[in-house]
Amino acid sequence: MPFDLTVLTPHLDTLLAGALLTAEVCALGIVGAFTLATALGLLAVGRGWAGRLARLYVDVFRNVPFVVQVFFLFYGLPEVGVYIDAFWTGVLALGLVGGAYGSDVVRSGILAIEPGVVEAAKVSGLSRLAIIRRVVLPIALRTAIRPLGSVFVNLVLSSSILSMITLDEVTGTARGVASETYRPFEVYAFLLAAYAGLTYAVSLGIDALHRRLNRHMAENGAAPGATHGVMGRTA
Amino acid sequence: MMAVEGVVKRFGAHTVLDGVSLTVAPGEVVTILGSSGSGKSTLIRCINGLEALDGGRITVDGLDVSDPRQLARARRLSATVFQMFNLYPHMTVLRNITLAPELVLRRPRDEVEAQAHALLASVGLAGKADSYPGQLSGGQRQRVGICRALAMNPRYLLLDEVTSALDPEMTAEVLAILGKLAARQSGGGGTTMLFVTHEVEFARRISTRIVFLDQGRLIVDLPTDQFFAADGGLAHPRIRQFLSKMAPAAPLAEIPA
Numbered sequence A: 001m002p003f004d005l006t007v008l009t010p011h012l013d014t015l016l017a018g019a020l021l022t023a024e025v026c027a028l029g030i031v032g033a034f035t036l037a038t039a040l041g042l043l044a045v046g047r048g049w050a051g052r053l054a055r056l057y058v059d060v061f062r063n064v065p066f067v068v069q070v071f072f073l074f075y076g077l078p079e080v081g082v083y084i085d086a087f088w089t090g091v092l093a094l095g096l097v098g099g100a101y102g103s104d105v106v107r108s109g110i111l112a113i114e115p116g117v118v119e120a121a122k123v124s125g126l127s128r129l130a131i132i133r134r135v136v137l138p139i140a141l142r143t144a145i146r147p148l149g150s151v152f153v154n155l156v157l158s159s160s161i162l163s164m165i166t167l168d169e170v171t172g173t174a175r176g177v178a179s180e181t182y183r184p185f186e187v188y189a190f191l192l193a194a195y196a197g198l199t200y201a202v203s204l205g206i207d208a209l210h211r212r213l214n215r216h217m218a219e220n221g222a223a224p225g226a227t228h229g230v231m232g233r234t235a
Numbered sequence B: 001m002m003a004v005e006g007v008v009k010r011f012g013a014h015t016v017l018d019g020v021s022l023t024v025a026p027g028e029v030v031t032i033l034g035s036s037g038s039g040k041s042t043l044i045r046c047i048n049g050l051e052a053l054d055g056g057r058i059t060v061d062g063l064d065v066s067d068p069r070q071l072a073r074a075r076r077l078s079a080t081v082f083q084m085f086n087l088y089p090h091m092t093v094l095r096n097i098t099l100a101p102e103l104v105l106r107r108p109r110d111e112v113e114a115q116a117h118a119l120l121a122s123v124g125l126a127g128k129a130d131s132y133p134g135q136l137s138g139g140q141r142q143r144v145g146i147c148r149a150l151a152m153n154p155r156y157l158l159l160d161e162v163t164s165a166l167d168p169e170m171t172a173e174v175l176a177i178l179g180k181l182a183a184r185q186s187g188g189g190g191t192t193m194l195f196v197t198h199e200v201e202f203a204r205r206i207s208t209r210i211v212f213l214d215q216g217r218l219i220v221d222l223p224t225d226q227f228f229a230a231d232g233g234l235a236h237p238r239i240r241q242f243l244s245k246m247a248p249a250a251p252l253a254e255i256p257a
């Protein structure tokens, strides 16, 4: 059989709906993951019980297979009276696991901040919240945003597992169409393209954020390091 | 008035400040001298609340810096200039200067920006408001650091070796600015300074008083001219030794052997 994409035409609506659902669940999951990663990253820097708890969370979620977390949320929780539909289970699962991986990235970004910069903010009288929002996070995220991007791309890939909890996302939909049409080649080619497109969109977003967070470094093509070099005398 | 009363600070078993007492009254420019490791930075960091005290008390206009609420108020009265500048790398020069006046003092943005531009012009950086710290030389960065501190209209200015990371030319730029600031003091109502430096000659020119820290103890606290008098500060062997190391060439001639 020759490669013939027109065989998909009758199923295009279904496939696109699946892709859209994947995009939605991933977008919400990424927002959740980013929020959780930031909060956990901030907490994990601390030395108190909150820091220990945050680090424990990260260890737990990174050491359990994603599919097991999904099953637990979708099939396990109803046993104790907590019902969440497939879509929001997907969002929740992606947010929880992405938050765990992302928090490590945020945490190392925070630890890499020059302590003196934060001290300057403290002695100027800024509140803790203002220091976090105006100084710590913008500086930490400018280095953390790229590795966070990898975490988010991985979330898009992991979202294919959500077909196992009856969510009509793109992988599950494609499998259905493939078995119906007996044209797995075309169907999975579409699936490949769909994931490539979604992850590319994530990368583009991350690139834009990265540029924005690092605008002070790119101008005139001179990074601060380069200025050091030219002047050759600052410590 | 900044009052340091019998302050003790330890790092582990190491006592870095050992019962230090010092007062800085409004209008004074007090220089802290002392060899490296004597505890000068630690003393400054205790005053601005970056280190917790192990003993004694520090007040800024009566506000006890060991109490978080009072520290927050004390921090509005003083500003610090750092050895390594510590500018916010992700903010423009202008934002570096306006951030705290706007957020902490809640002053209107236009007013703070106008003041920031005036301050930048006064230190020769009129064109740099929209640059980022990474695009500036060390001397320029430190001048921004001074503007950032002054924009808080502080009653007290703490300066910790603010020229130590700079080459001689840039040091001269920055000292010229500080000299002008100190000169304003005689008129009163300006910024009171507590100044850690190794620029002995400069300290001699601008200070009203000089104190000497030696291994965490404040061994001498004298008006500037008495500090450099043979029967004053120079009577201490530790100080003589320090000055002969610090100030080569010219000043040595004035120090009796």
Ligand SMILES: Nc1ncnc2c1ncn2[C@@H]1O[C@H](COP(=O)(O)OP(=O)(O)O)[C@@H](O)[C@H]1O
Residues within 6 Å of the ligand: B011, B016, B034, B035, B036, B037, B038, B039, B040, B041, B042, B043
């Ligand atoms: N955070 C710290 N932890 C442990 N020791 C410290 C710390 N900060 C300073 N010290 C020690 O305290 C002593 C005084 O340091 P410092 O105040 O920086 O001296 P100075 O500024 O006079 O050179 C030094 O021996 C230094 O090693």
Ligand SMILES: [Mg+2]
Residues within 6 Å of the ligand: B040, B041, B042, B161
């Ligand atoms: Mg020091």
